[in-house]
Amino acid sequence: MKIAIHQNEKMFKHESVWIPECKEYCREHGIECDIISCYSSDIINKLKNYDAVLWTIQNYVKADTMEARSILNSAKEIGLKVFPDFSTSWHFDDKIAETYLLQAIGAPIPKSWVFYMEEECINWLEKEAKYPLVAKLRCGSGSNNVKLLKNFAEAKKYAHTMFTKGLNPTPGVLYKAYSKMQSSKSIKMAISRIKKLPDFLRTRKNAKRMGTESGYCYFQEFIENNGYDMKIVVIGDKLIPLCRNTRKGDWRASGGGDVYTDISMVTEQILNSAFETYDKCRFQCIGLDYVVNKNTGKGLIIEMCYGFDFRALSQVGGYFDREGNWHEDKNLSIPREIIHYVLNH
Ligand SMILES: Nc1ncnc2c1ncn2[C@@H]1O[C@H](COP(=O)(O)OP(=O)(O)O)[C@@H](O)[C@H]1O
Ligand SMILES: [Mg+2]
Numbered sequence: 001m002k003i004a005i006h007q008n009e010k011m012f013k014h015e016s017v018w019i020p021e022c023k024e025y026c027r028e029h030g031i032e033c034d035i036i037s038c039y040s041s042d043i044i045n046k047l048k049n050y051d052a053v054l055w056t057i058q059n060y061v062k063a064d065t066m067e068a069r070s071i072l073n074s075a076k077e078i079g080l081k082v083f084p085d086f087s088t089s090w091h092f093d094d095k096i097a098e099t100y101l102l103q104a105i106g107a108p109i110p111k112s113w114v115f116y117m118e119e120e121c122i123n124w125l126e127k128e129a130k131y132p133l134v135a136k137l138r139c140g141s142g143s144n145n146v147k148l149l150k151n152f153a154e155a156k157k158y159a160h161t162m163f164t165k166g167l168n169p170t171p172g173v174l175y176k177a178y179s180k181m182q183s184s185k186s187i188k189m190a191i192s193r194i195k196k197l198p199d200f201l202r203t204r205k206n207a208k209r210m211g212t213e214s215g216y217c218y219f220q221e222f223i224e225n226n227g228y229d230m231k232i233v234v235i236g237d238k239l240i241p242l243c244r245n246t247r248k249g250d251w252r253a254s255g256g257g258d259v260y261t262d263i264s265m266v267t268e269q270i271l272n273s274a275f276e277t278y279d280k281c282r283f284q285c286i287g288l289d290y291v292v293n294k295n296t297g298k299g300l301i302i303e304m305c306y307g308f309d310f311r312a313l314s315q316v317g318g319y320f321d322r323e324g325n326w327h328e329d330k331n332l333s334i335p336r337e338i339i340h341y342v343l344n345h
Contacts (some may be wrong), residue, residue, distance in 0.1 A: 001032065002031070002032040002033075002034070002049065002050050002051055003031060003033050003046065003052040003053065003054065004033075004034050004035075004052070004053045004344070005023075005053075005054045005055070006037065006055035006214050007035045007036065007037055008055075008058055009316060015337055016310060016311070017311050017314065017333070017334075018310055018335045021333050021335035022258070022336075025335070025336045025339050026218075034050075035090055038053070038055060039063060041154075042086050043071060044074055044075070045080070047078060051080060052080050052081040052083075052343060053080050053082050054067055054082075054083040054339065055083070055307075055308055057092060059092070059093040059139060059140070059305075060141075062145045064317055065093055065210075068089075069084075069092070072084065073086055074087070083284060083285075083342040084284060085284055086169075087281060087283060088283050090305060092305065092306065092307075093138070093139045094109075094135050094138045094139065094142075095303050096114055098303055098304050098305075099112045100206050101281060102277070102301060102304070105277065107273060107276070107301055108279045108298065108299065108301060109300055110221045110222075110223050110291075110300050110302060112218075112221075113219045113220075114218050114219075115216065115217045116163070116215065116216050117286060118163035121159045121181075121217050124157070125152055125155040125312045129155065131150055131151050131152070131217070132148045132222045133148075133149045133219050133221070133222060134149075134220040134222050135146070135147045135149050135155070135218065135219055136218050136219075136220065136309060137167060137213045138216070139169050139213065140199060141254065141255065142170070142171060142254055143247075143252035143253070143255045144169070144172065144255070145213075146254075147318060148251060149219075156218070156311045159261065160212055161216075162213070162215070162216065163215065165212070165214070166189065166213055166214025166215070167213050167214070168212050168213075169210055170233060172272070187194060202214060223292075223300055224293065224294050224295060225292055225293065225294050226294045227245060228243050228244060228245050229244055229254065229289055229290060229292075229293075230243050230244070230289070230290045230292070231287050231289055231308055232266070232287070232289075232290055233287045233288075233308065233313050233334070234274050234277075234278040235337045235338060237321055238320070238321065238337060239274055239275065239319060240313050240316050240319045240320075240332070241261060241263065241266045241314060241316065241320070242260075242261055242313055242316055243260050243262055244256065244258065244259050245258040245259075245260075248300040249297065261316045261317075263320070263326050265273070265292075265318060267297065267299060268324065269299055272278045273299065273301070274290075277304075284305065284341055284345070285306050286305075286306055287305050287308035287313075289301065295319065310334040313334050314333050314335075316332065317332055318332060
């Protein structure tokens, strides 16, 4: 067996855990592994020499969001195993697509609305919407493109912008730096985060090529919660949970970096709905973001993505099985779980 892993990390100073841990897995299992660039013009021919290709598509890299899935789906036609495959990736970085899919399979989600015409949208905002209302761009991560609209006047302005000049999805430097610093628990953590700012600036430079988002409005009901959301990852028969506190003075958790694991927070409803969503959607690997309604205790999926912070999730150091039993596993490694799943299915 010979596999190819696409190298995106060249763009970044801080290598992700993805490539070294996949390489290590291959070494242990006697699998030949090449690190390649899928951006070469004769990539489809080159891929004919492999049995599998893996790629962690990045949402702020335009070439990735444009063509990674076309290359992977074409590789699948040649007969390669691919990660992420079609079912796992077709809705990548598109919260509206994710909502349609989650509605189709009957997953627990907040009430959601999508509008493609300004008049209809403003009419709904005036007559039917309840405030505060959550507005999201389709794309982005780290809470950058997620807003809370407090009243009709604010919502009308937001909608008008979305149906005229649009909004730029590029993450703001100040918001990023501020939230990272604020959630750092020690000087050491703060310094290590500052060191990663050049990577963020490179991501941002890439993101600036993404173009503005316009011509639609996507809203969710605001779920009253106790100040955290949960990243629930499912790979095969394992479920790995990470709790994330909202930023101080903010209602948003994602990207804040204040994370911990408390396994008692994974209710039966969350565990069962996460495995069910994973199975029904035929995912290879998925990260489901749950917000827990503080009045009903019900976990609702606010978005999902096969990509997430592999390092933070590996550090959880354990997983739930499908019966809800917790297994300590200090050597847990998300990249190894993914590559193992992909090569054996
Ligand atoms: N409908 C909602 N109700 C309450 N809080 C929400 C809702 N949607 C998102 N949030 C909060 O906003 C954060 C970012 O939203 P999310 O949709 O996960 O976007 P991102 O792609 O930026 O992570 C979440 O981590 C959560 O804390
Ligand atoms: Mg999120």
